[in-house]
Structure formats: C-alpha cells, structure tokens
Amino acid sequence: MIDFGYGITRSNRLNLDEADLTLARKMARREKSFGTCIGCGTCTAGCTAGHFTAYNPRKIQLMILNGQTENLKEDLEKCMLCGRCQMLCPRGISLRSLWSKLYRALDAPHKTPSVTRDIF
Amino acid sequence: MEERFSFDPFVLPFTIGMMFIIIYLSIAAGKVIYDLPSEDRKKFFRSLFSWRIFVSIKDIICECLLHVRIFRRNRVLGFMHMSIAFGWFMIIVLGHIEVKLYAPHRLNLPYFPIFFRYFMKETEQTMQGAFFFFIMDFFLLLIFIGIGMALYKRFNSRAMGMRRTTRLKMADRIALYTLWLIFPLRLLAESHTAEIAGGSFLTNTVGYLVGVVPEDYGRGFWWAYSISLGMFFFALPGSRYMHIPTEALLILFKNAGIRSRKKGDGVATAAIYSCSRCGICIDACQISSAARKPKDTAVYFIRQLREGDPAALKSAENCFMCGRCVQACPVGIDSIRLRQNVRELKAPKDQSDYSYLPAMDIGQADVLYFSGCMTRNMPSILYSMKKILKESGDNYLHMDASSTICCGRPMLLSGQIDAARAMIMKNTEIIRLSGARTLITSCPICYKVFCEQYSLQGVEILHHSQYIDRLIKEGRIEVEKSSLNVVYHDPCDLGRGSKVYKEPRRVIDAVATLTSIPSAIDKKKALCCGGSLANTALSEGSRRTVTEDAYKQLTASSPDVLATACPLCKKTFEGVSEGHSAVKDIAQIVVEAMVEKSPVPGKENSKNSSAHITA
Numbered sequence: 032m033i034d035f036g037y038g039i040t041r042s043n044r045l046n047l048d049e050a051d052l053t054l055a056r057k058m059a060r061r062e063k064s065f066g067t068c069i070g071c072g073t074c075t076a077g078c079t080a081g082h083f084t085a086y087n088p089r090k091i092q093l094m095i096l097n098g099q100t101e102n103l104k105e106d107l108e109k110c111m112l113c114g115r116c117q118m119l120c121p122r123g124i125s126l127r128s129l130w131s132k133l134y135r136a137l138d139a140p141h142k143t144p145s146v147t148r149d150i151f
Numbered sequence: 152m153e154e155r156f157s158f159d160p161f162v163l164p165f166t167i168g169m170m171f172i173i174i175y176l177s178i179a180a181g182k183v184i185y186d187l188p189s190e191d192r193k194k195f196f197r198s199l200f201s202w203r204i205f206v207s208i209k210d211i212i213c214e215c216l217l218h219v220r221i222f223r224r225n226r227v228l229g230f231m232h233m234s235i236a237f238g239w240f241m242i243i244v245l246g247h248i249e250v251k252l253y254a255p256h257r258l259n260l261p262y263f264p265i266f267f268r269y270f271m272k273e274t275e276q277t278m279q280g281a282f283f284f285f286i287m288d289f290f291l292l293l294i295f296i297g298i299g300m301a302l303y304k305r306f307n308s309r310a311m312g313m314r315r316t317t318r319l320k321m322a323d324r325i326a327l328y329t330l331w332l333i334f335p336l337r338l339l340a341e342s343h344t345a346e347i348a349g350g351s352f353l354t355n356t357v358g359y360l361v362g363v364v365p366e367d368y369g370r371g372f373w374w375a376y377s378i379s380l381g382m383f384f385f386a387l388p389g390s391r392y393m394h395i396p397t398e399a400l401l402i403l404f405k406n407a408g409i410r411s412r413k414k415g416d417g418v419a420t421a422a423i424y425s426c427s428r429c430g431i432c433i434d435a436c437q438i439s440s441a442a443r444k445p446k447d448t449a450v451y452f453i454r455q456l457r458e459g460d461p462a463a464l465k466s467a468e469n470c471f472m473c474g475r476c477v478q479a480c481p482v483g484i485d486s487i488r489l490r491q492n493v494r495e496l497k498a499p500k501d502q503s504d505y506s507y508l509p510a511m512d513i514g515q516a517d518v519l520y521f522s523g524c525m526t527r528n529m530p531s532i533l534y535s536m537k538k539i540l541k542e543s544g545d546n547y548l549h550m551d552a553s554s555t556i557c558c559g560r561p562m563l564l565s566g567q568i569d570a571a572r573a574m575i576m577k578n579t580e581i582i583r584l585s586g587a588r589t590l591i592t593s594c595p596i597c598y599k600v601f602c603e604q605y606s607l608q609g610v611e612i613l614h615h616s617q618y619i620d621r622l623i624k625e626g627r628i629e630v631e632k633s634s635l636n637v638v639y640h641d642p643c644d645l646g647r648g649s650k651v652y653k654e655p656r657r658v659i660d661a662v663a664t665l666t667s668i669p670s671a672i673d674k675k676k677a678l679c680c681g682g683s684l685a686n687t688a689l690s691e692g693s694r695r696t697v698t699e700d701a702y703k704q705l706t707a708s709s710p711d712v713l714a715t716a717c718p719l720c721k722k723t724f725e726g727v728s729e730g731h732s733a734v735k736d737i738a739q740i741v742v743e744a745m746v747e748k749s750p751v752p753g754k755e756n757s758k759n760s761s762a763h764i765t766a
Binding site: 063064077079082083084108109110111112113114115117118119123124125127128131134135138143144145146147148149150 | 179182183186414415419420423424455456457458459460461463464468493496497499500501503505507508509524525527528553554555556557561562565567570574682684687688689690691719722
C-alpha cells in the first residue's frame with residue numbers, strides 16, 4: 032500500500048469468522064440490555080473519564096462485538112463508573128452494570144467469592 | 152405455700168433444651184464478639200462500663216420488650232408484638248419472684264420457676280398469693296390476645312398495616328407453631344393443677360373444664376408443655392427467633408458506636424441474626440411495592456446471607472440503597488451496609504488507580520463549586536447555580552468547569568474501595584490546593600461522600616440547598632415569593648443519607664408555596680426516584696415503574712412544580728413528567744424568583760470560564 036503519510040482507520044470488522052466472540056456472547060447473556068445498543072456514541076460524548084484520556088465507551092462496545100479483547104481491561108480501568116453514560120443512554124441500557132460485569136469477566140483469574148455463613 | 156415435689160421427669164425436655172440454648176448462645180455471642188475488629192471490641196467493652204449502658208438498657212426494654220418502633224408504625228401490629236414479648240417476659244420474671252418468695256432454696260433449679268405451679272401446693276389463701284395468681288393469668292391472657300392477633304394476621308395482614316408479609320421457610324414455621332403451642336399448653340397444665348396449686352380467672356375456669364381428666368393423664372399436659380418449650384429452644388438457632396437474644400447484642404453494639412465495616416465482622420453477623428423476618432421492609436421497598444419484585448428485599452437478602460446462599464451475591468446488587476428499609480426496620484438493621492459488604496467482597500482485586508489523571512491546579516478561591524458528573528448532564532442546574540454564585544458576591548471557582556473527576560461514591564457503591572479512594576485522593580488534592588474554605592455541590596451523591604469519606608478538615612461542605620438557604624437568610628440574594636405550588640421531593644442521599652431536611656424546605660418556602668405531602672412519603676420516609684446508581688440489577692422497565700409510581704404519589708395534589716435537589720432525581724422524574732407538574736431543581740426555582748442586583752451580562756459564562764473568578 033502506498034504510504035500517503037496519513038490514512039483512514041482500517042476497518043475494525045476484520046474477519047468475523049475468525050473473531051473470538053466468547054466475550055460478546057458472555058456479555059449478551061449477563062447483561063440483556065447490551066443487545067439493544069445502537070452504537071450512537073452518546074455515552075462517549077458524556078463520558079467523565081473520556082475528558083482526560085482517549086477512553087471511549089462506544090469503542091469498548093465495538094471491540095467486544097469484534098472480539099478484540101486484548102487491551103480491553105487496560106482501557107476499562109479508566110472508567111470511573113460515575114454513571115453519566117447510563118443517565119444519557121437513549122436506549123436505557125444498564126451501562127454501569129455492563130461495565131462492572133465486563134470488568135469482572137476480564138479480571139482474571141477471577142474466582143467467585145463464596146458467601147459463607149458467619150456462625151456455624 | 153408448700154412444696155409438693157422438687158423433681159419430675161417431665162422437666163427434662165425443657166431443662167435439656169435450655170441447657171442447649173444457653174451453651175449455643177454463649178458460644179455464638181463469644182464468636183460474634185471475637186469477630187469484632189480489636190479496636191471495636193475495646194470500644195464495646197468500654198461502653199459496657201460507661202453511662203451508655205443505661206441507654207442500652209432503656210433501648211433493650213423499649214425495643215425487645217415493648218416494641219416501641221413497631222408501635223409507631225402501626226399500633227395494632229405493635230400491640231401484637233408487645234403482648235407476646237412483654238407478656239412472656241413478665242411470666243418468667245414473676246415466676247422467679249414467686250420462687251424467691253415461697254421457695255428460695257429452689258432458685259438454683261432452672262426448671263423450678265417455670266413449673267412452679269406443679270411443684271407447689273397452696274395451703275392457705277393469702278392476698279399475696281391471689282395477687283400472683285391473678286397477675287400470672289393476666290399476662291397469660293395478654294399473650295393469648297397476641298397469639299390470636301398473630302393468627303389473624305396470617306389471613307389478613309392488611310388489617311395490621313402490612314400489604315405483604317414474609318414467605319417463611321420450614322424451620323421458621325416449626326419454631327412459630329411451637330411458640331404458639333407453648334402458651335395454650337401452659338394454660339392446660341396450670342389449669343390441671345389449679346385446684347391444688349391455686350389459680351385465677353383463667354386457670355381456675357379452664358381447671359373446671361379439664362378437671363375431668365384423671366390425675367395420671369393430667370400430667371401429660373405438663374409433659375407437653377415442657378416438650379414444647381424444649382422444642383422451641385432446639386428450633387431457635389435455625390429460626391428467625393434468634394432475633395430475640397441477638398437484638399439485645401445489636402443494641403449494645405449500636406450504643407457503643409460500632410458499625411459494620413466488612414462482611415463477617417461481629418456487627419454484620421449480629422445484624423443478620425437480629426432480623427426477625429417481620430417483613431416490614433417488604434412494603435417499604437419500592438422495588439417490591441411499586442415494581443412488584445420482592446424477592447431481593449432486605450428480609451430475603453439477609454436470610455440468604457444467614458444461610459450462606461450464593462444468591463446473596465446477586466441480590467446484593469438489586470437495591471437502590473435508598474435506605475427506606477433501614478428507616479422502616481423495627482430492629483434497626485443497616486441492611487444497606489450488609490449489601491455494601493457483599494459488594495466489596497465481590498469487587499475485583501485488581502482495581503484502577505487512575506494514574507492517568509493529570510495534576511490539576513485550578514487556582515485560588517474562597518468558595519469552590521463542584522457540580523459533579525450528574526449536574527453536568529443537567530445544564531439547567533449548572534447555569535442556575537452559576538447565576539446564584541455570581542449574585543452572592545462570593546469569590547468562587549467552578550472546580551470542575553472543564554472536566555470532572557467523579558466524587559467516588561458510584562465506585563464505592565460498586566464495592567471497589569481502592570479505586571474510589573484513588574479518585575477521592577485526587578479530588579482532595581485539588582480542593583486542598585485551591586485553599587477554599589467552602590465546598591458547594593449541587594449533587595447529593597457527591598455531598599454524602601464529601602461529608603463521609605473525604606478528610607477535608609477546615610473546609611465547610613455544603614449542599615447547594617444549604618448554601619442558598621444561607622444566602623437568603625443573610626440577605627445576599629433577593630428573592631420574591633411567587634404563588635407557585637411546589638412539592639418537595641427529598642433525594643435519598645440528601646435526606647435519609649445526610650439528614651438535610653430543613654434547608655431545602657426553607658428555600659422553597661422563601662420563593663414559592665410549599666405544598667405538603669402525606670407523611671408516609673415525606674422526609675425520612677421519602678420515596679426513591681428510581682434512578683439510583685446503586686442498583687445494577689434492575690431492568691430499565693422496572694425502574695420506570697418505580698419512577699412512575701413515585702411521581703404519581705408525589706404529584707397527587709397536582710402541584711405546579713415538583714422540586715428536587717438532585718440532578719439524578721430531576722432527570723429521572725423528567726422522564727415520566729410529560730404534561731404534568733414540571734420537575735425543577737431548587738436552584739432553578741430560586742433563580743426564577745431572584746431579583747438581580749446587577750444587570751445580567753449576557754452569555755458571560757462561556758467556554759473559557761474554566762477558572763472563572765468573580766470578585
């Protein structure tokens with residue numbers, strides 16, 4: 032390819048046949064409202080953490096759907112869980128729940144804590 | 152009075168049961184106190200030997216015996232609980248007094264006061280004896296009235312002010328029926344010996360009826376009475392009646408100023424075992440009463456915790472953390488804290504430190520205004536606040552004019568303490584650096600966390616309603632009272648959460664007509680708007696149901712404006728307010744009523760006002 036010194040972003044939808052969609056399926060199961068996202072990007076526009084870094088909730092959604100999960104955790108660590116995205120979301124998606132669940136899913140090796148009885 | 156016997160085999164079920172329960176409770180209490188963090192344990196023991204013990208004794212009498220809090224909620228329900236608890240207590244106490252008076256050498260036998268009427272014989276009629284016969288029968292009758300009411304409540308709980316009651320499990324049912332059985336069996340047993348041992352209006356009357364039963368069979372009543380007591384003691388540890396002994400311990404903890412900090416610390420355990428599963432929280436919870444999803448209400452959540460049920464991990468999330476259940480709880484269990492404990496247990500170990508946040512120097516000012524994430528989504532509040540701040544003449548700075556660092560409370564509510572701490576540290580740095588002496592926020596969520604989690608000594612933290620109230624009082628802003636009818640909705644984190652009730656009402660009273668709302672949804676009992684950040688399990692549809700229900704209740708009198716003091720409440724209510732009472736923040740209402748001293752310099756608060764200072 033000729034190097035023009037600039038370029039448009041390469042398509043993220045590389046090869047869905049080979050993409051690992053485990054996380055996408057897991058998240059769709061764990062947070063039902065996730066499936067209703069239309070990718071409008073309002074969350075990104077209002078994101079508190081996004082004011083400081085390139086953190087982009089809309090991009091996270093896309094990366095999950097594309098199966099590009101390598102750097103997801105580092106990205107997600109920037110989230111402050113403030114809930115502005117949820118307050119703004121036109122689809123009424125439980126975004127705080129989604130981010131928490133996603134973080135937990137990526138927090139490897141994650142063991143579900145047990146709720147033990149406290150007396151006998 | 153004369154002693155007939157000092158022992159009979161029928162006392163065994165009771166005695167064994169009592170020994171079992173005493174050993175069990177001693178070990179359990181020991182474990183609970185041992186589980187306290189050492190600092191709290193010291194506090195606890197110290198409180199036992201201070202004047203606070205008298206407060207505790209008063210509280211134990213008021214709550215464990217007289218059930219004053221339930222009385223305040225519903226008199227019939229309160230009477231039902233009081234009659235059983237207080238009646239039973241008095242029977243035990245009077246039994247011991249009788250032994251002390253008539254057979255003091257038998258006080259060392261634990262069963263003697265309980266089966267006093269079997270072991271003693273009345274030889275001569277005295278006034279004192281008759282008094283005891285009467286008073287024992289009187290308290291037994293009181294208990295019967297209570298049990299009768301409890302039976303009726305099984306079929307018609309609404310008559311006692313409860314729309315829904317707890318669904319009990321088998322262990323609770325067994326304990327409940329045994330408890331109900333104890334008293335009729337006691338009556339039968341005492342009636343059977345009434346002719347020998349003496350009796351009064353209840354025992355004598357029933358005594359005539361059961362007198363036909365031959366002596367040998369009659370002893371069966373005493374056996375049955377003893378067995379029912381023994382069974383109750385054995386059923387106690389697995390049932391909700393553990394609240395009887397544990398509640399006293401919880402009161403002692405509370406008066407020692409100890410609060411739960413993590414799951415499994417003694418206070419949390421005491422709180423879990425203090426739950427009587429009365430179900431009063433079920434009606435208080437809007438997820439149950441409005442959205443009709445009672446399965447994760449405090450009572451069931453606490454039961455899951457007690458049983459070690461992993462479902463608790465999930466139900467801990469299904470809560471607005473609005474505090475209505477805590478307010479309603481007759482035992483005063485802080486179920487919000489219990490949920491928070493589980494959330495913290497669940498939180499990922501590896502939490503963010505927000506090292507990407509830059510060091511921020513916003514300049515110097517006396518007054519800092521922190522709008523917070525939510526207010527930034529509600530520019531109407533932001534502009535109103537800026538106008539008020541400008542009018543006040545204070546040397547103020549908008550702390551998060553260009554970008555906000557979240558206050559940390561949403562992160563805390565998700566259980567990630569370390570991540571929240573990191574944000575708290577960043578914000579504290581900025582506030583300290585500015586040299587401000589007053590910090591104003593227009594978001595109750597931020598206000599609560601500023602007050603509770605930040606160490607900002609020397610900085611006065613104010614919610615904007617408090618600040619506006621002060622400005623009006625000091626005459627620093629001029630307002631004109633309008634004829635608008637305004638209903639005020641207490642945001643959970645401001646009202647129940649931070650106990651700020653007066654100031655917002657005074658502000659509204661100064662600018663409009665404050666319309667009252669039913670006390671069942673006012674102040675401490677205020678409704679949650681349904682938009683709470685704390686719940687990550689409830690669907691949007693159910694949230695909307697809660698919001699619609701709350702809005703309907705609040706605007707029943709069709710006021711012109713539904714005022715609130717929280718950007719999140721405002722946003723949530725606006726979603727359902729179409730065509731009805733408008734939803735406004737109190738800052739907006741004040742600005743509308745404000746008589747400006749200086750001319751408005753157009754759109755002066757433009758983008759470059761990140762370090763906006765007014766003289």
